[in-house]
Amino acid sequence: AEKQLLAGKTITITAGPTREALDPVRFISNHSSGKMGYALAEAALALGAQVNLISGPVNIAPPSGANLTLIESAEQLLQASLNLAVQSDAFIGCAAVADYRAANVAEQKMKKQGDELTLTLVKNPDVIAAVANLKAQRPYTVGFAAETQDLANYAKGKLHSKNLDMICANDVSKTGLGFNSDHNALTLFWQDSSLDLAISSKTDLALNVMKELAQRL
Numbered sequence: 001a002e003k004q005l006l007a008g009k010t011i012t013i014t015a016g017p018t019r020e021a022l023d024p025v026r027f028i029s030n031h032s033s034g035k036m037g038y039a040l041a042e043a044a045l046a047l048g049a050q051v052n053l054i055s056g057p058v059n060i061a062p063p064s065g066a067n068l069t070l071i072e073s074a075e076q077l078l079q080a081s082l083n084l085a086v087q088s089d090a091f092i093g094c095a096a097v098a099d100y101r102a103a104n105v106a107e108q109k110m111k112k113q114g115d116e117l118t119l120t121l122v123k124n125p126d127v128i129a130a131v132a133n134l135k136a137q138r139p140y141t142v143g144f145a146a147e148t149q150d151l152a153n154y155a156k157g158k159l160h161s162k163n164l165d166m167i168c169a170n171d172v173s174k175t176g177l178g179f180n181s182d183h184n185a186l187t188l189f190w191q192d193s194s195l196d197l198a199i200s201s202k203t204d205l206a207l208n209v210m211k212e213l214a215q216r217l
């Protein structure tokens with residue numbers, strides 16, 4: 001039965017934005033709502049999986065039954081992800097990780113100065129690439145790619161460069177889809193095939209993504 005498609009499997013999912021502190025009261029972040037990642041967690045639970053949900057700050061109630069780990073920064077996300085990935089059959093990186101963080105986090109609130117302020121940022125670790133490059137206990141690794149053009153080429157490029165098994169790509173230039181929306185459309189890519197999932201609720205899409213994943217575990 002459908003309810004058992006992921007029975008006995010452990011799936012770890014990352015969701016939401018990261019926050020990169022600038023000082024005790026300020027941070028850099030993005031508009032990720034966490035809806036897609038939370039929908040994936042609900043779908044995995046519905047199919048009988050054990051679910052670890054690693055989440056940045058969002059305004060959604062966590063799915064009951066998931067093992068929730070709350071993080072803020074990309075570095076915290078990396079630690080939690082590596083810890084849970086090695087105990088997982090699949091790892092799905094749906095979090096919108098800030099690409100950069102402040103080179104130095106000020107200990108005290110930064111004071112207003114002149115008319116311009118220059119921040120020095122340094123690159124964050126690539127969490128999903130770190131998971132996909134585990135040498136032992138590597139889970140089946142699934143990434144997400146939000147693109148505004150040339151979806152197939154950029155998504156396939158990330159599939160290869162990050163060493164992923166599967167990538168779910170969405171066109172964020174289409175209004176009403178993707179970031180913060182309740183709806184989305186996805187194209188799934190593997191090394192040698194692809195599948196279009198038409199516009200639908202994130203709930204429906206998540207269930208279809210999980211069913212595709214279940215066939216490959």
Ligand code: C5P
Binds near residue numbers: 095145
């Ligand atoms: O390279 P890009 O950010 O478009 O790749 C998106 C995918 O990589 C998503 O699965 C996202 O969760 C993951 N990612 C990550 N760590 C980063 C940047 C992106 O895990 N620092």
